[in-house]
Amino acid sequence: MEDVSELLLLRILPSLALLGLLSFIFHICRTILLRSYTVKRKLHMQGIKGPSPVFLYGNLVEMQQLQLKARKHVSPSHAQIVAQDYNSIVFPYFDHWRKEYGPIYTYSTGFKQHLYITDPELVKTMSLCNTLDLGKPPYVTKRFAPMFGNGIMRSNGHFWALQRKIVAPEFFMAKVKTMVGLMVDSTQPLLREWEERIEIQGGLQAEITVDDDLKGLSANVIAKACFGSSYFKGNEIFSKLRTLHKALAHRSTPFGFTCFRKNYKEINRLEREIESLIWDTVQERQKQGSMKKDLMQLILEEAVNNSNGGKLSPRKFLVDNCKSLYFAGHDTTAISASWCLVLLALHPEWQSRIREEITQICNEGSVDANSLPNFKMVTMVIQEAMRLFPPAGFVVREALEEVQIGNITIPKGVCIWTLISTLHRDPTMWGPDANEFRPERFADGVSKACKFPQAYIPFGLGTRLCVGRNFAMVELKIVISSIVSKFKFSLSPNYVHSPVFRMLVEPQHGLQLLIQKA
Numbered sequence: 001m002e003d004v005s006e007l008l009l010l011r012i013l014p015s016l017a018l019l020g021l022l023s024f025i026f027h028i029c030r031t032i033l034l035r036s037y038t039v040k041r042k043l044h045m046q047g048i049k050g051p052s053p054v055f056l057y058g059n060l061v062e063m064q065q066l067q068l069k070a071r072k073h074v075s076p077s078h079a080q081i082v083a084q085d086y087n088s089i090v091f092p093y094f095d096h097w098r099k100e101y102g103p104i105y106t107y108s109t110g111f112k113q114h115l116y117i118t119d120p121e122l123v124k125t126m127s128l129c130n131t132l133d134l135g136k137p138p139y140v141t142k143r144f145a146p147m148f149g150n151g152i153m154r155s156n157g158h159f160w161a162l163q164r165k166i167v168a169p170e171f172f173m174a175k176v177k178t179m180v181g182l183m184v185d186s187t188q189p190l191l192r193e194w195e196e197r198i199e200i201q202g203g204l205q206a207e208i209t210v211d212d213d214l215k216g217l218s219a220n221v222i223a224k225a226c227f228g229s230s231y232f233k234g235n236e237i238f239s240k241l242r243t244l245h246k247a248l249a250h251r252s253t254p255f256g257f258t259c260f261r262k263n264y265k266e267i268n269r270l271e272r273e274i275e276s277l278i279w280d281t282v283q284e285r286q287k288q289g290s291m292k293k294d295l296m297q298l299i300l301e302e303a304v305n306n307s308n309g310g311k312l313s314p315r316k317f318l319v320d321n322c323k324s325l326y327f328a329g330h331d332t333t334a335i336s337a338s339w340c341l342v343l344l345a346l347h348p349e350w351q352s353r354i355r356e357e358i359t360q361i362c363n364e365g366s367v368d369a370n371s372l373p374n375f376k377m378v379t380m381v382i383q384e385a386m387r388l389f390p391p392a393g394f395v396v397r398e399a400l401e402e403v404q405i406g407n408i409t410i411p412k413g414v415c416i417w418t419l420i421s422t423l424h425r426d427p428t429m430w431g432p433d434a435n436e437f438r439p440e441r442f443a444d445g446v447s448k449a450c451k452f453p454q455a456y457i458p459f460g461l462g463t464r465l466c467v468g469r470n471f472a473m474v475e476l477k478i479v480i481s482s483i484v485s486k487f488k489f490s491l492s493p494n495y496v497h498s499p500v501f502r503m504l505v506e507p508q509h510g511l512q513l514l515i516q517k518a
Contacts, residue, residue, distance in 0.1 A: 036111040039411045043106045043115065046408060050106040050116075051097055058108030063093040075496050081346060082388060082437045086499045087421055091393065094419050104408075112139065114415045117405075118422045120429060120452035125406045126397070126418070127454050127461040132157050134462075137398035137415050144503075146271040147241075147248055147327065149320025152467065156400060166302040167321055168467045170295060176470045177369040179225050183475050184367055186220045187482045194487065194515060205516035207492050211338060211507070214479070215242070218334040221475055222326060228294035233281045237274060241326050244270040245503070275319045282318060296322060325468065327503075332391045333472050335506045337479050339389035340382055343437050344484065345491045345513060350439060353377045354484045355518060367478055378481050380439035382473065383446070386458035387424045388437065391504045394419050395460055421505075423455040430455075489515045 051059050070092035076084045087095040094116060097105055103119040117123065126134075135156030141148070148154045152163040169175075190213055197206040219242075223234030247263050247270070282296050293301075296318060303314040344351050357377045358367075395418040399410045410416065427434045430441070430450045441449045446456050459466040466472070483489075492512035500508035 032111050035413070036108070036113060039113045039414060040106065040108065042409070042411050043113070043414070048104055048106050048115070048408070049101055051101075053108045056110065058110050058112070059093070060109050063109075066092040066096055075498050078346065078491050078495070078497070081497045082343065083435045084497075085421075085425055085435060086505075087419065087425075090499050090501050090505060091419060091421075094417070094422070098419075098422065112415065113411075113413070114417055115408075115410060116417050116419070118418060118426070120423070120426075120455050122406045122408070123418060123423065123457070123461065124452070124454040126416070127457075129403075129405065130463050131403060132161065133399065133401040133403050134397045134416075135160065135400050136464075137396055140396060140415070144248055146267050147244060148324050149316065151317075151320030151324035153324040153328065154320075162306060163317070163321065164463075164467065166306055166317075167299060169302075170298055171468050171471050173470045176474050179471070180367070180369040180372065180474065180478070182224045183221050183478045184482070186217060186224060187479060189220075190214075190217050191482060191486050195517065198515065198517060205514050207494070207512055208515050209510045209512050210341065211334070211510045214334040214337045215331065217479065218330045218337070218475070219326075221333075222329040225329075225471075226295045226322060226325065227281055228285065233277070233284075237277045237281070237322075238326055238330065240270055240274050240277070241323060241330075244274065245327070245331070248503075274323065278319050278322050279315055295325075328466060328468050329471060331504055333475050333479075335391040335504050336382070336386055336389075336472070336476055338507060338511045339391070340385040340476070340480050341483070341489070341513065342491070342495075342497075342507070342511060343385050343388065344381065344480075345489050347437055348488065348490065350377070350381055351484050351488060354381065354481065358481055358485045367481060372474060372477055375477050375481055376443075377439070378477050378484075379473075380442045382476050382480065383442040383449075384437060384439040387430075387456060388435075389499070389505065390420045390424060390458045391506065392420060392458070392460065393501055393505050395457065418457075418461075420457055423457065426455065484518075486518055487515050488518050489513045 051062060053059050054061055070089045073089050085095075093107075097107065097116065098118065103117065104122070105116050107114050107116070117126070136154055138156075141154045145154065150159070152160065152167055155163060193213070194206070194208060197208055198204070200206070219235060219238040223238055227234035244267065247267050278296075282300060285294060285297055299321065300314055300318050303317045344354075354377045357375065361371050361374050397416045399412050399414050399416070402412050403410050405416075423429070425434045429452050447453045450456060454461070459469040459472075490513070492514050495507075495512045496509045498508040499505050
């Protein structure tokens with residue numbers, strides 16, 4: 001009898017297990033499907049329309065098809081570079097749906113619902129919104145965790161607010177001014193190297209691919225700011241971070257969906273090595289007892305003071321934010337400088353204006369903190385370059401709880417996407433010359449440059465406005481003014497204009513310039 005019971009039990013168990021598994025799958029699908037349908041219905045009831053989704057995939061298939069079609073575009077001639085609205089190539093799905101549904105629409109990726117917003121009034125409302133219920137979407141930022149940890153660029157809620165409280169004061173303009181000297185000193189090796197390349201190539205002009213040079217310069221600046229006299233160790237850290245960045249950005253999309261990473265072992269190894277290097281460097285600097293504290297030491301002291309009874313780990317906090325500062329203060333600045341040089345190469349008259357202004361202000365002297373506010377021409381060019389080619393492609397937020405933005409109720413879990421370049425090139429806000437390079441539009445500041453000043457968001461918007469924007473602008477002024485004062489340059493015939501999204505929007509094939517001494 002016992003043998004029969006055991007045999008019967010052995011026959012029933014697989015069926016019970018299968019039934020349990022099917023019930024679990026049904027429950028999960030029902031929950032996810034119901035939630036997705038409910039969220040979409042709430043948006044539709046408010047008059048927000050969008051493309052029809054496909055079961056399981058949402059609008060991903062259509063997005064992929066539009067992206068593949070856009071890749072077949074012909075690169076514009078040098079004369080057409082500025083006039084081309086690259087959104088139709090880099091983000092073709094956003095551009096396609098905007099033309100069909102207007103500045104507000106909804107779409108989905110799988111079961112995730114998204115809301116696209118480029119209406120200026122709603123963008124303004126988002127800018128003024130100070131709730132912690134709007135944060136960075138975890139599903140988008142998760143794949144970049146090895147790069148940012150849980151630092152200020154990824155975290156949400158009260159932990160993010162605490163980090164901003166600690167980090168932001170170190171980038172107030174008064175403190176950034178004290179870093180002008182190291183920025184100027186860091187620029188000199190690049191200028192000398194370009195002069196040497198001109199001599200090597202005959203003494204008249206040289207063709208130089210400037211991307212890596214600008215990234216190296218930017219890395220040197222942030223390394224000196226972070227690690228002071230230990231900036232050589234800082235460069236080692238940033239070299240590994242660049243390698244990690246490339247590994248993470250491989251085949252990246254804006255939506256967080258990637259294939260299985262074959263390079264996960266390399267990513268884990270780099271993450272461990274970078275954390276160890278950062279912490280060792282900080283401890284080494286502390287032992288030296290330097291009178292002049294570098295950025296990392298100052299941030300570490302604030303982290304210790306605000307450890308909240310041990311809930312905040314100073315080591316983890318410092319490592320994560322050091323990596324965030326690398327990305328925000330290194331790649332974005334270098335890419336912005338590249339786009340500035342592209343536009344100046346196309347408009348040599350603005351090179352002359354900048355050169356003349358620098359001569360009048362500095363009078364053969366070097367750039368310093370007092371002279372920078374008077375660099376009006378440089379500032380206008382940088383602002384216009386960041387309008388036409390903002391390195392950050394979009395601002396994205398997730399409703400961590402149900403929130404109200406203007407007259408729209410956004411359900412919990414919905415991601416809000418604002419395409420920066422669409423706002424920056426909208427003729428209704430900037431006028432009929434929105435796709436033209438006209439730095440003079442910023443002569444009286446951003447508030448007079450366009451109909452809706454909130455439409456200019458190169459550093460993001462709202463409470464999560466980039467903490468390093470003062471640092472970036474000062475560095476850009478120094479780099480661009482230093483290059484223009486020493487050199488004249490134009491685009492090389494080998495330059496192929498093809499903006500591409502790799503976490504940031506950058507020249508896909510690099511920037512080749514023909515450079516000669518001024």
